[in-house]
Amino acid sequence: MVKLVAALERLLVSYGPRGWWPLPSLAGTPGRDANGYALGPSLPVGPGGGAIDRSLRFEIAVGAVLAQNTAWSGAERAVAAVAEAGALSPSPMLALPAGELEDLIKPAGTFRIKAGYLRGLASAWTELDEGVPTRGELLALPGIGFETADCVLLYAYGEPTFVADAYARRLLSRLGHAIDGRSYEGARRYAEDLLPLEAPYLAEAHALIVEHCKLRCRARPLCDGCPLATDCDVHAKAN
């Protein structure tokens, strides 16, 4: 079995910091880097790296919904289109005619459903965002499930949360951790018992896990050259 902290360390060395969460509406604007993070005196300020203001929190929540079961490239274009239309805040979003929001977010797929989710999010957001929302409050919104709620808590509010998505569960399982059959919440608590409960760490961990699982630890794993291959069970069996 590969220890989770050791695996994450190797992923960080191999891939470098991923810099999630990207903020497409701000990327490339003055004072922002390619991910939309504010350029500070030393380190970039952004999700996991500093205070996140009100408008960015909403953008992150919108992005999290639009990214569901969709390549990030599509979600990113959809967020940018909403921003371009001036609708990347609750009131303007709610003021859009019914079909227009759908048209704006088409690149993200499942656009009729997601438009309804975004309306529900926009309706509840201002009150919800007065403080740090609880997981239960987020889960009560339409279209916000376990993974989306945790992404919002982690990347928008800096709450230390492990995003136990399908990638993370696949990786943990392949590294020899006995999480088969565990629910999302079971896997989340399992991982949180193994890791430092600090938002920047968990934010980078999630991003690295997604990167690694897209590049190598796919449904059909590409173990050749994998940074975790030396003592990963899957690699041992496949070779």
Place this chain on the structure above:
DNA sequence: CGCCAGGCAACAC
């Protein structure tokens, strides 16, 4: 062409 992508809700059992 088929398969998958930062999932979720509704429904079946």
Place this chain on the structure above:
DNA sequence: GTGTTGCATGGC
């Protein structure tokens, strides 16, 4: 509570 299905565009 676990399993299955619809949703829909875009990249490879």
